Each structure stands twice: as C-alpha cells, then as structure tokens.
Amino acid sequence: MGTTATTARAPTFFDEVVAETPGDPRLETCLQCGTCGGSCPSGADMDHTPRAIFALIAAGMKDAVLRSNTAWYCVSCYYCMVRCPQEIHITDIMYTLKRMSIKAGLYKDKTSVPEASDFAETFINYVETYGRSFELGLATRYHLLHHPLDMIKMVPLGLGMWRRKRLDLTPRKIEGIQQLQAILTRAKELGGAA
Amino acid sequence: MKYSYYPGCSLERQASAYHQSTMAVARPLNIDLVELEDWNCCGAIEYIAVDLLPAYALISRNLALAANQNGPGNHQLVAPCSACYLNLSKADKYMSDSPELAEKVNIALAAGGLSYTPGTIRTRHLLDVIVNDVGLDAIKERVTNPLYNLRVAPYYGCVVVRPGFNNQFDDTEYPTSMDRLLRTLGAKVIDFPLKSHCCGGHMTQISQGVALELIRRLLKNASDYQADVIVTLCPMCQLNLDAYQDSVNKHFGTDYTIPILYFTQLIGLALGLPATELGFGKEFVDARPALARIGSQPDMTDTAGLRRDKKALPMPRMTGEV
Numbered sequence A: 001m002g003t004t005a006t007t008a009r010a011p012t013f014f015d016e017v018v019a020e021t022p023g024d025p026r027l028e029t030c031l032q033c034g035t036c037g038g039s040c041p042s043g044a045d046m047d048h049t050p051r052a053i054f055a056l057i058a059a060g061m062k063d064a065v066l067r068s069n070t071a072w073y074c075v076s077c078y079y080c081m082v083r084c085p086q087e088i089h090i091t092d093i094m095y096t097l098k099r100m101s102i103k104a105g106l107y108k109d110k111t112s113v114p115e116a117s118d119f120a121e122t123f124i125n126y127v128e129t130y131g132r133s134f135e136l137g138l139a140t141r142y143h144l145l146h147h148p149l150d151m152i153k154m155v156p157l158g159l160g161m162w163r164r165k166r167l168d169l170t171p172r173k174i175e176g177i178q179q180l181q182a183i184l185t186r187a188k189e190l191g192g193a194a
Numbered sequence B: 001m002k003y004s005y006y007p008g009c010s011l012e013r014q015a016s017a018y019h020q021s022t023m024a025v026a027r028p029l030n031i032d033l034v035e036l037e038d039w040n041c042c043g044a045i046e047y048i049a050v051d052l053l054p055a056y057a058l059i060s061r062n063l064a065l066a067a068n069q070n071g072p073g074n075h076q077l078v079a080p081c082s083a084c085y086l087n088l089s090k091a092d093k094y095m096s097d098s099p100e101l102a103e104k105v106n107i108a109l110a111a112g113g114l115s116y117t118p119g120t121i122r123t124r125h126l127l128d129v130i131v132n133d134v135g136l137d138a139i140k141e142r143v144t145n146p147l148y149n150l151r152v153a154p155y156y157g158c159v160v161v162r163p164g165f166n167n168q169f170d171d172t173e174y175p176t177s178m179d180r181l182l183r184t185l186g187a188k189v190i191d192f193p194l195k196s197h198c199c200g201g202h203m204t205q206i207s208q209g210v211a212l213e214l215i216r217r218l219l220k221n222a223s224d225y226q227a228d229v230i231v232t233l234c235p236m237c238q239l240n241l242d243a244y245q246d247s248v249n250k251h252f253g254t255d256y257t258i259p260i261l262y263f264t265q266l267i268g269l270a271l272g273l274p275a276t277e278l279g280f281g282k283e284f285v286d287a288r289p290a291l292a293r294i295g296s297q298p299d300m301t302d303t304a305g306l307r308r309d310k311k312a313l314p315m316p317r318m319t320g321e322v
Helices: A013-019 A035-039 A050-058 A062-067 A079-083 A090-103 A114-130 A135-146 A148-163 A177-190 B016-026 B052-070 B082-097 B099-110 B126-134 B136-142 B177-184 B208-224 B235-243 B245-252 B263-270
Strands: B002-005 B032-035 B076-079 B122-125 B151-155 B229-232 B260-262
Touching: A013 A050, A013 A090, A035 A050, A035 A079, A050 A062, A050 A090, A062 A090, A079 A090, A090 A114, A090 B052, A114 A135, A114 A177, A135 A148, A148 B235, A177 B052, A177 B099, B002 B052, B016 B032, B016 B260, B016 B263, B052 B076, B052 B082, B052 B099, B076 B082, B076 B126, B082 B099, B082 B122, B082 B235, B122 B126, B126 B136, B126 B177, B126 B263, B136 B177, B151 B177, B151 B208, B177 B263, B208 B229, B208 B235, B208 B245, B229 B235, B229 B263, B235 B245, B235 B260, B260 B263
Parallel strands: B002 B032, B002 B076, B076 B122, B151 B229, B229 B260
Antiparallel strands: none
16 A cells, blocks of 8 residues: 555566567466467477466566576477467567577576577578578588587488488578678667567 | 569478479469579578577568569569468568567668568468469369379478468468368378478477477378378478488387378379479488379279268268368
8 A cells, every 4th residue: 555666667587578579479468378388399398388488487587487498499380379369479489588598698508408509500600601591511510519429320311312412512602692791780780679 | 473482492402392393383383483583591490599680681681672573563472481481471570560670670671772661572372372373273174194092191380371470371270271282183182180280390400309209290190091192381391201200210110101292293293294393202201102002083982981981970071081
C-alpha cells in the first residue's frame, strides 16, 4: 500500500532478450503451457525445455540460460512457433540466446555446446570471404578443430560426395564480394536489433 | 510465367540433382526461371546465430538485387531450398513489421549502393509455384509415363510449410500439396505421418546422436508404410536422409535402403524426360531398384489391397488413396 514506485527501472535480462529479438517476440505473454517443449524434436536432449528457459528468463537467471545447451540444440524447425497458443516467436528467441551466449563468452564453457557456435562462426567466415558457403572447407576446418580423431570416419562420406560430384574442391566467389563486404561491415557497425 | 530464381549454395553442387531436375521440368511446365544475377548465400541458420543485423543485410542484398533485376511489375522470387525460402520471406516479413529494422538494414545496404523496400518481392517455394501456378490439371495433361505402382512417402520437412511468413500455401503440420502432385503423376502416395517432422538439419555436424535418431524415425516410419522412395523438396533433408542412412543403419543396427529423391525428379520421369537430365545417380542409396517397380496401371477395382476391411464402418476416402 501507499507509495507506488514509478521510477524507471534498470533493464532486466528479460528486457535484454526482447530488445535483441527483431519485431515483437511476445515473450511476456508466455503461459508456461509447455506446448513448445512437447513439440520440440530435440527437447529430450536439452538441459531445459523452451518453456523452462522462458521461466528462467523471466526469473532473470541469465547465467543459467546462457550456459545451457537449449538454444544450441534448437534445430530451427519452427514446430513450437506455429503451435504456440500465444504466438511467441520462439525460434527467434533461441537465435537471440545464441547470440547473447557468444557475446557473453559463455558458450565456450564446457557445460554449453562450443561446437555449435564454432560451426556457425566457421560457416559465416566462408560466407563473408566468398559470398557463398563452402561445404568442404567448413566440414574440414570445423571437424579438425573439434573431432580430429573422428576425421578418419568422415573420409568415406567426403569421398562419396566427391565421387557423386556433390562436392566442390574450391570455393565459389561472387563478383560483388566487395559490395557484400561493405554492406556487412556497415551492418556490424550499426549493431543491435530493432 | 516468368520468375526470378534463387538456387542457393546447396543447389550449386551438393544438391545439383535438384537444380538439374528443376531446370529440366521448368521448360515443359512453362515456368521461365531467370537466375538472380550474382546472388549471395542466405546465411542458412548459422549467420543469424552469430550476428543479427549483418544476417538481415546479407539476406536483403538478394532481395534488393531481385527488385533491381525485375524492374516494376514482376516481383516473384522462387527458391527451391527450404532454408533459403524461409530466410528470404522471413527477413522481408520482419522488415515490413519493424520499420526500424528495415531502416537499419537499408543503411547497411546503402554502403553497397543498394536499397530495398520491404514487401516488394514475393518469395515463393518451388512446390507452391508448381502446384498452384502451373496447376495439377496442366501437369496431368503432360504426364506421359505415369508412376504406377511406385509407393512414395511425401516428405515436406519443417520450414517450407511451417511459419509461412507472408505466403502460407499449405497446412503447417499436415500439408497435402505434394501428396496431390505425386498422385497426379500416378504414384501411390502413402499417408506419411511424419511428413512435416524435422530431419535434424545441421545437427548431423554438431551432435550426431540427436540427428541420427530424428533420421531413424523418418526412415522407420516410411519403411513401416512400405514406401519405395521418400520424396523431398529440401537439399538438407535429402542430404541427411540419404548420405547419413548408412550411419543410421550402423548406429541402430537397422538395414534401411530407401532412396531419397527430389519431387522434381519424379515430375521429370512422369513427363517422360530421360533420367540423365534429372540428376539421377547422385544419390547414395541407389534409386534404380525402386524405380524399376514403376509399371502398368494397377487394377483399381481390386479391393483386396485396401487398408480397411469390409466389416469396418464406411469412411470417406480420397481419390487414389492407398
């Protein structure tokens, strides 16, 4: 009773997540119904289901959220997103959590999934250099880094791909690569979501 | 009808069978596909996981190029790859919804002398164009070699039917476009329960155990329904189910040998195009034994093979249901 605090509060972790997600992700409308986790193909392998992650976000448990493997195990199939009765942009929030966990440096923690973020970073490195993805380079560099002992197991698949003419040995570069790099550099300077 | 065509990185090499068969069937179906000049990667699901604004700028360069190439009037961009289709339509939708995002993306594009007004380009998936623009009646007229006796599992995968940013053309969980298309081609289409479940996407690289289980479910389901082939519309689904089928068999002690083909390859066969023009032979699981089953028209009056017995209550049946 009595005085009501009307002063602006500091942005919470919840606010951060919403601000870093494009458009209006509707996260505050979560009912904790669990339809997302029940629909998720990799839910069983996640530390916390999407529903639990949203509760952790609301509780401000930033560290637990960004250290968990949940976002990295999201396969981007959008099953949760079309089923969510509140139309929350769940998949986009998972992308936000991935970016925040890289930014916070927490993804390198062994409890998280360092492979997943390195895979993404190796992928975009090729795109930024050539304008197109390069599967052979991506697979080689990524697996050398993370599963060097398993490289031998990759050989039959790689050879099979090559024999069936499904593998480029050299990357393809677009003509407007300088234009693309200028655009990406500018975008990085601008930063932030909207 | 004329469209801009965005093949995407996969179709350049890994999924060249998809590109080749798309080009081969486009001519007889009167689809004029003009490749978008100097397009760049859509970023797949990787770029957005690292950096937001550059990811949207990367996608938007393609939308800007498409708007420039088409001039006023023609604003349709066709993508055969699920991820490309999703990224292009999603970026457009979110920029339409958020003027602030559109403005920032345009500041970035301006560094490369480009600009894009959200909503200018309508991104379509190839299946949508074939089923809804060309139409099943027109396709039926051109079928010369019906795929009789071939039991097919129509596999849509996840994102083509899922969020449908701006242009939802089928149900999000129980799509039927490809079912109807394949039935038009004369194939026996099974009612495939996992038709819109995920193939695991990039998890084959990151956490193979998770991916192999998802692939196993799909193969088992198709095999339970005695499908001869699984028909797909996505290069990622094709790669995972085809190239990793051997890994699934080793991991789970199974012995699946189900060929994974693109729907455009089956259209080509039904239109009587030579297999050499349709990219056959690039699949890991040999498709020839399955395709050898294509034969003469089955006797439709034979009710012995019906799923429901005579004592069952009468139920509605779709034409050509098996």
